Amino acid sequence: MILIFGGAYQGKLDYAKANFNLNKICDLSEAAEPDISADCFCNTESYVMNCVKKGVEAKTWFEENEELLRDRIIIVTDVSQGVVPIDKDVRAFREMNGRLMVYLAGKADRVIRVFCGIGKDIK
Amino acid sequence: MNTFISGGCKNGKSFYAQRLARDTAVREGRPLYYIATMIPRDEEDQARIRRHLAEREGWGFETIEQGIDITAILRRAKAGENIDTGGVFLLDSVTAITENEMFPRSLKGGAAEEIGTDAAAPERVRRDMLAFGRAVREAGGSVVFVSDGIYGDGGEYSDSTEEYRKALASVDIALAEDCERVVEIAYGTEEIWKEEDR
Numbered sequence: 001m002i003l004i005f006g007g008a009y010q011g012k013l014d015y016a017k018a019n020f021n022l023n024k025i026c027d028l029s030e031a032a033e034p035d036i037s038a039d040c041f042c043n044t045e046s047y048v049m050n051c052v053k054k055g056v057e058a059k060t061w062f063e064e065n066e067e068l069l070r071d072r073i074i075i076v077t078d079v080s081q082g083v084v085p086i087d088k089d090v091r092a093f094r095e096m097n098g099r100l101m102v103y104l105a106g107k108a109d110r111v112i113r114v115f116c117g118i119g120k121d122i123k
Numbered sequence: 124m125n126t127f128i129s130g131g132c133k134n135g136k137s138f139y140a141q142r143l144a145r146d147t148a149v150r151e152g153r154p155l156y157y158i159a160t161m162i163p164r165d166e167e168d169q170a171r172i173r174r175h176l177a178e179r180e181g182w183g184f185e186t187i188e189q190g191i192d193i194t195a196i197l198r199r200a201k202a203g204e205n206i207d208t209g210g211v212f213l214l215d216s217v218t219a220i221t222e223n224e225m226f227p228r229s230l231k232g233g234a235a236e237e238i239g240t241d242a243a244a245p246e247r248v249r250r251d252m253l254a255f256g257r258a259v260r261e262a263g264g265s266v267v268f269v270s271d272g273i274y275g276d277g278g279e280y281s282d283s284t285e286e287y288r289k290a291l292a293s294v295d296i297a298l299a300e301d302c303e304r305v306v307e308i309a310y311g312t313e314e315i316w317k318e319e320d321r
Contacts, residue, residue, distance in 0.1 A: 007272065007274025008272075008274040008275075008276075008288060008290050008292070009274060009288060009292030009293070010274060010292060010296070011296050017257065040153055044228075059205045073320075078275050079275065079277035080275065080277065081131070081275030081276060082275060082276030082277055082278055083276075083278065084279055085279075086278075087278075087279070090277060090278060090279060092275035095275065111310045113303070115272075115299075115305075115307055115316055116127070116129060116295045116296050116298075116299035116300055116305060116316070117130075117296040117300060118305060118316045118317055120316060
């Protein structure tokens, strides 16, 4: 598994498209649930927000599909660097997103951070 | 050789950029310019400008005021103003110019008032920044661009702020692609994202 993360609008998906052969991208800001047949998942943080609203833990689905996700690319926006949000759901979202990223980074063979459109391997 | 610098707020980006610009100018024997991008709107801004001026005192910078329309510097040089396009320019910051162009303000009764959003600004700023960087490079000089990393936050912003983040990121990505060096500053330490000889 490859985890690609970075701040908002940093060109993470463009980076993935330019560097990997992606046939099917599952955009989680549009799809309600992850589609296991996709080879790349983007806007994964939107799925996390949906999980917060439903009261389930986001990383559960990824744990359950660990074997199948071995050759997939997962793109997540890093939302961990600002002030603690006032809104309760946004607070929970930020924490759940962090837990998911720690889990994914642990499982991934490669972790790439994207900054201003440039990628760098950090694992 | 042009450099793009970004990173979090109050991490030492400006100091790093000032040193880089000055060292380059001294080494290459070129004039050194500071492009002042802030258009003061109130006393708080005036105080900030005074502080910045004091911080640059003795560094040898000549200040060029240009808060919008960055390529005007090229036209000013061409029109005979004492600006050498082949100099070393410190542009601090890309953030301020993008804001000034996207959210134009007018002075009403002495107070600055926002007069809406200019939707064409992001594309224009991107084009002008690239044109400025390339023109200086062609003349043998260099530009140090300083921007701000405002993309790691989990909070939700108003629509216009979100549009602004998106616009600044697109300018950043274009500059990072065009510059020979890309540096992220994290609490005074440098993380090199790109380094190429040209």
